[in-house]
Amino acid sequence: MSQYVYLEPDRDRLAQVGPQFQSIGTSIVHSMADLESHLPRYPETLLVIVGASVPLDEVLMFTAYQRLQRPLIGVVLVRQNLDPADVLRCLRAGVREVIEESDWDGLRNACSRSVDLSKALSTTLHTSNEQTPYGRVITVFAGKGGCGRSVIAVNLAAALAAGGGRRVLLVDLDLQFGDVAIMLKLPPDRNIAGGIAMAGRLDEPGLRSIITPYKNGIDVLLAPSSPAQGEHVRRELVVEILDLARPNYDFIVVDTPALVTDQVLAALDISDWLVPIVTPDLPTLKSVRLTVEMFDMLDYPKDRRMLVFNRSNTEVGLTAADIEEAVGMPFAVHVPSSREVTISVNRAEPLYMTSPTHPFSLAIGRLADLCTGVQRAAVQKKRLFSRAGKDRR
Ligand SMILES: Nc1ncnc2c1ncn2[C@@H]1O[C@H](COP(=O)(O)OP(=O)(O)OP(=O)(O)O)[C@@H](O)[C@H]1O
Ligand SMILES: [Mg+2]
Known part of the structure; x- marks a missing residue:
């Protein structure tokens, strides 16, 4: 239903930021396996936020695969600390942005930029997933x-x-x-x-x-x-x-x-x-x-x-x-x-x-x-998200 998904296996981290994501209609998943079964069911997904506790190798594999399978989906990665070598590996694999865990404003802005980019891409690629029937x-x-x-x-x-x-x-x-x-x-x-x-x-x-x-x-x-x-x-x-x-x-x-x-x-x-x-x-x-x-x-x-x-x-x-x-x-x-x-x-x-x-x-x-009205509701939430991000810039 939602266009945003947040993956965070760690319950404590989830308890801290999860409610803020949920309030803007983000779906929450607890494991990479759940995320992989979520995406085909919600083809309107535009953004995957990967939480800080997900191992980097899993993120890289997932992102490299999604870049080919679902190029409209942006991956924004949250890390406890930013290690320049890791950031480079992430960007090479196709992660759109890597944000430090404590930087909540930075995360909102990164998510907003990624969603805007996905929308622009969807217009150019003419491959809007909303056109695909999916019961x-x-x-x-x-x-x-x-x-x-x-x-x-x-x-x-x-x-x-x-x-x-x-x-x-x-x-x-x-x-x-x-x-x-x-x-x-x-x-x-x-x-x-x-x-x-x-x-x-x-x-x-x-x-x-x-x-x-x-x-x-x-x-x-x-x-x-x-x-x-x-x-x-x-x-x-x-x-x-x-x-x-x-x-x-x-x-x-x-x-x-x-x-x-x-x-x-x-x-x-x-x-x-x-x-x-x-x-x-x-x-x-x-x-x-x-x-x-x-x-x-x-x-x-x-x-x-x-x-x-x-x-x-x-x-x-x-x-x-x-x-x-x-x-x-x-x-x-x-x-x-x-x-x-x-x-x-x-x-x-x-x-x-x-x-x-x-x-x-x-x-x-x-x-x-x-x-x-599912699609309409999703679009409204998307706008809310973009606006929230832009207001802070
Ligand atoms: N709004 C209604 N107005 C009038 N009759 C109704 C209404 N809703 C249900 N009924 C009647 O109640 C009966 C039970 O309805 P229905 O079979 O749809 O219920 P159910 O929950 O599927 O029951 P079951 O447990 O047998 O599967 C039917 O005869 C139906 O016509
Ligand atoms: Mg019945």
Whole structure:
């Protein structure tokens, strides 16, 4: 989501400067391996800040490789002391600037210069990564059954597809009791279980062979037709599927069961947006609090979470403010309750497609807008960063 990444394995150093980076939307990674898996997922990245505790040889190898693979990315290196011989080696490998750890202003300015250079390069090279499709993963989740995950996932996929303007993959990770097939009246024969035999060597034709095309640019990866098969879908297969699908779609919407399974965690781990759903009843409220605590424990960034209040207009004694306070975050969207929703489910036609101006559909449309606003948000943060740096010059 962010265009900046800060790599710092040392927790103490991170505690000192990490919050300042995070406040301007920088992603934090803790190891070179995490950084290497982060970059292909966030092709909009323009800047990698490498912290002082990363061994120099690792930095040099990484930078020399990135210079060829992703020339738009600038590497700014932080060192405890500046040794002229090391600085020279770094610059030769393609590091843009080397800054002393104590020089916070110098670091901001170096980052700002590097981002400006990347932007200028991107214009000249005509290789803006934003033009490359790279599916944003949105995982709809609730620790309690029946709160509307599937109906929201299906309609969100329809809203994101924008009548065929975007390519969307809807994945049913409710591997035991997935409802997407009946909600969209799709034949259940092609489904994720077909991928089990291809695990570890899945390719695009293989993935296409288990996907069911729906309409308006929406493809669907259904849950297994028998609950027993779901147990054989391993976490690694889910990662393999999502990684393989991302370059071919603009968005991937993942529906989940009411349990935090290994497969669900795999999807949550690589999600750009986490969408917890809450309805106004105490058991669901309790489960969403636990969900948010789990997100905190797993270090999922707060700005990637969008809390959805489903059945928001149901008068049952719990107000939106009560729930926001209990969960500790504001609602991104209020989705009203309406019998038209249930009727549309029974007709197996997403309400967003049949009645795009229905209040339910308008709410789902707002959720889709928030999901598509990723690029806009990133650009705003980028400007903030540039300005902060320039003000100090
Ligand atoms: N906003 C709403 N207005 C009216 N009915 C709704 C709304 N949201 C969900 N429902 C109804 O609630 C029922 C459960 O919804 P859904 O299947 O989407 O929930 P779920 O969280 O996926 O449940 P499960 O645990 O079974 O997977 C459905 O019949 C659906 O039509
Ligand atoms: Mg469901």
